[in-house]
Amino acid sequence: MxxxxxxxxxxxxxxxxxxxxxxxxxxxxxxxxxxxxxxxxxxxxxxxxxxxxxxxxxxxxxxxxxxxxxxxxxxxxxxxxxxxxxxxxxxxxxxxxxxxxxxxxxxxxxxxxxxxxxxxxxxxxxxxxxxxxxxxxxxxxEPTEDYFQEAQSGVTSGYGINWAFIGDTADRILRVAYLEDDSPASQIGFQRGDTVLSVDGVSINTNTQSGVDTLNEGLFSPTNGDSHTIVVRSNDGAEKTFNVTAGNIEQTPVQNVKTITTVNGLSVGYMQFNSHISIAQEGLIDAVNKFKTDGIDELVIDFRYNGGGLLALSAQLAYMVAGNANVNNRFYYQTQQNDKQPVDSPFPFIDEEIDYSTFFSTGENLPDLNLSKVYVLSTSGTCSASEAFINGLKGIDAEVILIGDTTCGKPYGFTPTHNCATTYYTIQFSGVNSKGFGEYAAGFTPTPTPQFDADVQGCEIEDDFDHQLGDSDEAVLATALFHVENGNCPIRTAAAKAEPANFSSSRESLIPLNMPEQFTQRNMDLTWPTLSEER
Known part of the structure; x- marks a missing residue:
């Protein structure tokens, strides 16, 4: 602690x-x-x-x-x-x-x-x-300026749309996964589930290189201030045309905080947590305080699009879920580096607020829910610090119920290092939990019958883009609520799987949508520097 x-x-x-x-x-x-x-x-x-x-x-x-x-x-x-x-x-x-x-x-x-x-x-x-x-x-x-802009204020460039590719890698089905609050896209009417038909007059299924270049520019790397026309088909089948202007977007890492009452009267806290960035700390604390006031019986954390970030924030969230009695002086994470680096002491569960401009404690205690069980919603885009949360709690014998798809598999870490206006990321350590486990490079897999160390009790269910996040009828959340009340998984008919855009293998198609490396990787994981880092 x-x-x-x-x-x-x-x-x-x-x-x-x-x-x-x-x-x-x-x-x-x-x-x-x-x-x-x-x-x-x-x-x-x-x-x-x-x-x-x-x-x-x-x-x-x-x-x-x-x-x-x-x-x-x-x-x-x-x-x-x-x-x-x-x-x-x-x-x-x-x-x-x-x-x-x-x-x-x-x-x-x-x-x-x-x-x-x-x-x-x-x-x-x-x-x-x-x-x-x-x-x-x-x-x-990535450019160092972009790193600090996002790291310190959660600001990124774009429309405020987080995309997801659907189906096989050869398919080019692109849908809206979620929107940032008050972003240009949310203000003009984009919604989760919208399917892209064309960009600036170019079909999403174009087979020309110039067409693909237009798609990549308009979807994944728009220049701030530039406007692009995106035609989508909404969930109700209507075709809609949006002219949207790119700008600096302030992320909203904690969304849809609510308490749901189940059919049998159980109170279930739900929150969508999109990124372990420093500005999320306040939102997480507010969410936990709300759940304490509401006296929830169970907690569901939606990590479906959370690519990771600050391990310290992950350790704070794990503490706020489990509380002191469940943590019981055990550690959260132990790094394992190469043989040229010193052996570090274990990383603790963190029970205090952090001033992320200095990485020192403010002295303010964090609230906690004192839960021995948590539900986690996942996709293949659930990565890094989100997986550490799962592993860290499993290391103290807290019960994690995983609902969704196998996570991305990233038991590795790095310190972003700056040189000559560029920030570099290279794998510098792996990590294990308090039980010494960290072998989940293939991801954590939800299953009703766990057999292997990286199997997690839970239910495999495809992402549901036909409902909004936080909707009790949305398939993944509905599965979690069913498990809360029944202790097992419902029987469902398999549907098309969703693969988050930032992990897409669409580049294997005939003419791929090659998202810029900065976009794909930076959205996979945002990390933090050492205190001794030079700039």
Whole structure:
């Protein structure tokens, strides 16, 4: 447990830098002053198997920024004149020092790669899992400005629409999964379940590259201020045309907080939790306080589109669900890093509010529900910190009932690291719960008859886009409510499965909708920096 005294504050500081990779949003920590060094040489060179310390290569940029950093108290940017080779060599050394599987990275000549981005893309393992899937699917980067904008304020660019691909990967059926509150899309009438027919006059089923480019721009990477025409078919069969303008969208990570009374009179708390980002803390606390006041009997947390984020927030939510009596001084998460990194102390369940601008406790105790059981709604987009929530509670023998689909499978973490205006994410640790379990790279699977460690008691049910989230008749929530009253799963007819857009394999179709890497990966997981991180 995390308590507000000098000893535990020091421990919390040591923990504060960890976050789960997979899908989601993050916060910032305290940035130390940049280490100013002199370039090792005016013309650095690559020698296979020889690695200079990454700190000696950091902040020497091909295009150094000038002026002051608005995300670091307007301190001057740390950038110094360097070159693309300096940036590549920093990435090489940093990866060798911190990557979980550093000994599986091929030490290729950085000069043979045209760009820094091309070089970074291959600084990871190419090995496969036993199932034949890539061992590392969570390797990406994004502009540092975008990282801090979202991490500190929950602001992203777009319309406020969260998409989902439906059916097989060769199908191009794109529907609205949910909307951000008060976003351009919600204000003009988009609704969950709307199916895209065309964008700017181009059919969703186009087979031309120019058409696909139009779809990608209009759907996944619109420029702020630009308007696009999107034609959809709504759930009632009506065709609707929307002209929507992209802008800066403030996320609403906690939505649809309500207490539902079942047929037999049980009170069930429900909340939709979309992302473990720092601004969610207040919404989660308000939700838990409402559920306490309402005296709920059971709790349903809708993680269907939650790609992860701050592990600290996940640990706070787990505490607010379970309470002190159920936590009973056991830990939430234990990191496992490569053999070049020190062994960290276990990450605790966190029972106090956090000032996410500093990662220190405010001293305010969190409310809790003292529940020994929780229902979690899931899809293949349930990832990272959301999976840690499931695993962490299972580690203290809390009963987790999983309703929906198998989760994404991301028992890994990283610290977003900034260099030369780019923020990089590379897998740096895995994690286990208080029982030592963390082998869920294939995801947690809901089943009435668990047989394996990654099986979770529950019901498999397809996402229902024909009803709004929070509607008691929506199939996944209805299944959870049925289980609450009957202790088992209803018999249902299987329907088409939904695959969240940010995990879509649609790029395997004839001419794919190639969502930008920044979009797909940043929405999979937002993490947080270490307190000692340099910018």
């Amino acid at each position: 995390f308590k507000n005294n000098k000893t535990s504050l020091a421990i919390f500081t040591a923990f504060a830098g960890f976050a789960l990779t997979g899908c989601g949003g993050g916060g910032s920590g305290i940035d130390s002053a940049p280490v100013v060094t002199t370039p090792v040489s005016s013309s650095p060179t690559w020698t296979a198997g020889v690695f200079e310390p990454s700190n000696d290569l950091k902040n020497f940029c091909e295009t150094p920024r000038t002026g002051n950093d608005p995300f670091n108290n307007n301190e001057p940017y740390p950038d110094q004149a360097g070159s693309a080779l300096y940036e590549k060599l920093w990435l090489r050394s940093w990866s060798d020092e911190t990557y979980l599987w550093y000994d599986e990275i091929a030490d290729n000549d950085p000069e043979s790669f045209a760009t820094v981005a091309d070089y970074f893309a291959q600084l990871k393992t190419e090995q496969l899992t036993d199932s034949g899937a890539k061992k590392d699917n969570f390797h990406f980067s």
